[in-house]
Each structure stands twice: as structure tokens, then as C-alpha cells.
Amino acid sequence: MALQPSDRSANAGTDAGAGADVDPLPTLLVADLDAGFVALVRSLESSLYSVALRLCAAPPDAEDLCAETFTRAYRALRSYPPDRVLDLRPRAWLMTILLNGWRNSVRDRSRRPRTVPLVAADDLVDTTSGAAEKAEARETAAELAEMVRRLPEAQRTAVVLRHLGDLSIAEIAEVLGCAEGTAKSHVSRALGQLRSMHERRKP
Amino acid sequence: MSNDMHDLERETGIVDALATMRVRPPASFVDRVVGRWVRVDGPVGNGPFAAVYVAFTDQGVSFVRPAGTPGGLDEFLDAYRRRFVLPLQPASRPPSGLAVALRGGRASSLRFDLRGASPFERDVLEAAVRIPRGETRPYSWLAREIGRPGASRAVGSALGRNPVPVLIPCHRVTRSDGSTGEYLFGPPVKETLLRAEGVNLDEVRALASAHVFYLGCDTTRVFCLPTCHAARRIGAVHRRGFVTAAQAQLAGYRPCRRCRPA
Numbered sequence: 001m002a003l004q005p006s007d008r009s010a011n012a013g014t015d016a017g018a019g020a021d022v023d024p025l026p027t028l029l030v031a032d033l034d035a036g037f038v039a040l041v042r043s044l045e046s047s048l049y050s051v052a053l054r055l056c057a058a059p060p061d062a063e064d065l066c067a068e069t070f071t072r073a074y075r076a077l078r079s080y081p082p083d084r085v086l087d088l089r090p091r092a093w094l095m096t097i098l099l100n101g102w103r104n105s106v107r108d109r110s111r112r113p114r115t116v117p118l119v120a121a122d123d124l125v126d127t128t129s130g131a132a133e134k135a136e137a138r139e140t141a142a143e144l145a146e147m148v149r150r151l152p153e154a155q156r157t158a159v160v161l162r163h164l165g166d167l168s169i170a171e172i173a174e175v176l177g178c179a180e181g182t183a184k185s186h187v188s189r190a191l192g193q194l195r196s197m198h199e200r201r202k203p
Numbered sequence: 204m205s206n207d208m209h210d211l212e213r214e215t216g217i218v219d220a221l222a223t224m225r226v227r228p229p230a231s232f233v234d235r236v237v238g239r240w241v242r243v244d245g246p247v248g249n250g251p252f253a254a255v256y257v258a259f260t261d262q263g264v265s266f267v268r269p270a271g272t273p274g275g276l277d278e279f280l281d282a283y284r285r286r287f288v289l290p291l292q293p294a295s296r297p298p299s300g301l302a303v304a305l306r307g308g309r310a311s312s313l314r315f316d317l318r319g320a321s322p323f324e325r326d327v328l329e330a331a332v333r334i335p336r337g338e339t340r341p342y343s344w345l346a347r348e349i350g351r352p353g354a355s356r357a358v359g360s361a362l363g364r365n366p367v368p369v370l371i372p373c374h375r376v377t378r379s380d381g382s383t384g385e386y387l388f389g390p391p392v393k394e395t396l397l398r399a400e401g402v403n404l405d406e407v408r409a410l411a412s413a414h415v416f417y418l419g420c421d422t423t424r425v426f427c428l429p430t431c432h433a434a435r436r437i438g439a440v441h442r443r444g445f446v447t448a449a450q451a452q453l454a455g456y457r458p459c460r461r462c463r464p465a
Contacts, residue, residue, distance in 0.1 A: 033290070034237075034290040034291055034292055035292065037237070037290045038233065038237055038290065038292055041232075041233050041236060041237065042233065045227070045228050045232055045233070046225060046226070046227045046228065047225075049226060049227065049228040049232070050224060050225045050226050053224075053226060054224070062228075063228060063229070063232065063235070066228060066232070067232070067235045067236055070236040071236055071289070074236070074288065074289065074290055075288050078288055140220060140223060141223050141224060144220050144221070144223070144224060145224065148224075159221070163218060163221040163222070164221065164224060164225060184208050185208075187208050188206055188207065188208040188211060191208065191211040191212065191217055192206050192211060194217055194221075195211065195214070195217055198216075198217070198220075
């Protein structure tokens, strides 16, 4: 089955709404901002956290970044007229806020260099998998995390937004502020690199 | 090998492997970005504080308003929204320690989220929380406690902005001249709260009109603020009154370590 360029990733992931044509969230937000916001958090927290973890490397930092992202989003939503809320694409919008927040914190932190701790392999695994697969999954995840970390920043960000953030190429281009072709080539190069790194690691 | 993105994505090995990196944040994450509110019985059985609305975050209690008035819920929600830009949802349970704190008037073990307050306001509120139930302290005492003697007026303003009245007992801060002073919900409510806690306002006023603002015990040679529990235990025959702390100290009395009158 041929994939269209603007299709989302085939992996719908654990979050509701990744493949939906009409997102219910904007309507919920307009009807009752606070209740709608809780639905927004529950719907997108896993995607945002998964992306943040690839950017931040340390779980507490990833959590802080996500919390800041949602808080900023709420502040903005409080000031938006209903039309603007209805036009929102929440997933892409939140990912933009997340990336901006991350870039700001990197810029602040570059003035105070510090060592980045290794991510515990446990943090990389979806805990719903069975015990037997856990050990193997942990190992795969740890190796993969290392490979992703080694990617150049643009490629890492693009591939993570696509396969953990479930954004379409058009949305990634918008979030990164580049052309769609560029976004697509970032993702291709990343996948190509990951494949080569993976080949090299095989015994 | 193809380098086309769609071909690479169709090689399900890589895409599936990346999917193993999906992680849920901790279950408590939602509480970091959403505040909760609850209605509980208040410290006084009647009047505006018969019940209270309490808002809280994962850091602690953040906002309190009286619930014993009609339209109280809307007022609470409006006041909250004007003060904080944070979503608020009803909670099924109050935060731990809240009921005990309201009943016993002792909130020092309850956690507070005072992120909306300035550092000065936070200092003032954290000092006020230490005033025991049934006792009062002057604004000047609080100013001294936070290392800002002479800032009594600023202390009064800060207390006027107390986001968590009753739990942080700004009602226990009174004027040096023995009068009750201002209150967020008006002096009559302040008086009701103080009397409900067993403060003998009439005696304090009687002493004040006789220019007695400190009480000493001639056996221990210790002097206190009039509402200090230690002062209230002084037998009438051993009780000495003083106008100023300096006068007490000149008479050879030392300040009580509990109420720290000087």
C-alpha cells in the first residue's frame, strides 16, 4: 500500500487521535476549557513525553519540559478566541511549544555546562510488554536510544517527531520551520543512518 | 538499498524498533499541570467559614475561600481564575492533612503551593503559619521575625493578599495597640475566628486600655505577649504588666522563648 507524503506514521501509537480525521479536542476545549485541557493532557502526554525523552536524555528534565509545555499551552488557550481554538491542530501545536521550550533551555544551559546522565534502560520500555520480552526489549531500546542520540540534531528531531510524535511531514516542516522536502529528507537520512548503525552492530 | 523515506518506513524493522521507545510519563504527571478543588467543613460552625473551598496542586494547597455564603462557588472559581492561570477540576478527595489542619487549627505540617506569591509575601506567610492556635501576634512581631523590622505596613499588605486564609492564619495577626486590625473578609469575621479559637479578646482589650502590652511572671522573670499560652498560665498574684519590652527588660525580665516578644 503506497503511503501518501502527508500521511501520518503507520504507527498510531498509544494516544487517541493520532489517526483521526476530525480531532475532538478543539471542540472540547471551546465547550469547557479546563475539562478539555485535561482531555488534551491525557491524549497527548505520552507522545510529548516520548519525544521529550529523546531530546532531554534525563527523565526528570523530560517531565519538566512536558509540564512547561502544557502550562504554556494553557496560558495561550486562555487568551484565544473560540475560532482560533477550533482551528488548532493540538498535536503539532504542542510539539512546536515543546521544541521551543527545549531550545530555550539548551541555550540557557550552554552557559552552565553539565554532564548528561545516561538514561536508564528501564525508562525506555513500555511497561505493558510481558516479562519475558522485557529484557530483550530493554537491550534493543538502549542500543536504539544510543543510535538516535548520535544522529545529527535535525535528523534526530525529525525522525522523533515522525515516529514518536506521530506528526505528518507537513506538520514536521511547520514545527521545524523548513520546507516539506527538507523535512522528508531529514527523516529519510535518519532512518538510513539508523539502518546502517543497526547493520554494523549485528554480530 | 532504497533511500526513499516511504521505502525505509515500509521496512517495518526500524519503525517497529522506534515504537519501543514510546513511554508513558508517570501516572502523577497530570497533577503537575492541573489543579484540583474540594469543599470541606470550615473551622467555624456558622457564618462564612462554616465551610471552605480549597484549591490545591501537586505541590500543596494554593487557594482558600469561604463556602458558607450563597454564590460562594462561582466567587471562588472566578477569584481563582483571576489569580492563577492554571486549569481547575473537582477533586474526589481533599489533600492529606487538610481536615486535620482545619479542625485543629495547626497547619504547620500541611504543604502549601505559594508559587504565585512574591518572595517577601512567602516569608510573611511562612512566619504567620507558625503562630499557634488561640494566640495572636502584632504585625511588628512578624516584620521582626522575617528580618524586616519596620516593614509592618508591608506585612499587613502581604497578609491582605494571603491566598490561603484560615490555613495560614493571617487572622491571628493583630495591631500592637490591642485592636483587631484589618482582615480579608472584614474585622467582624476576624473576631469570630479568634473567639472560636479561644482568644480572650476582651481581656486583651482591657489590658491594652490600661497600656499593658506585655505580661511577666515575677517567679520565672519571663515576659510574654498577652495571648501566649505561657502568659495565660501566670497566676494573678504573680502577674506583672509592662508597656514596652524595654521596660520589662530593664526590670530584669527576659523574653519568653516561645512567643519571642523581643
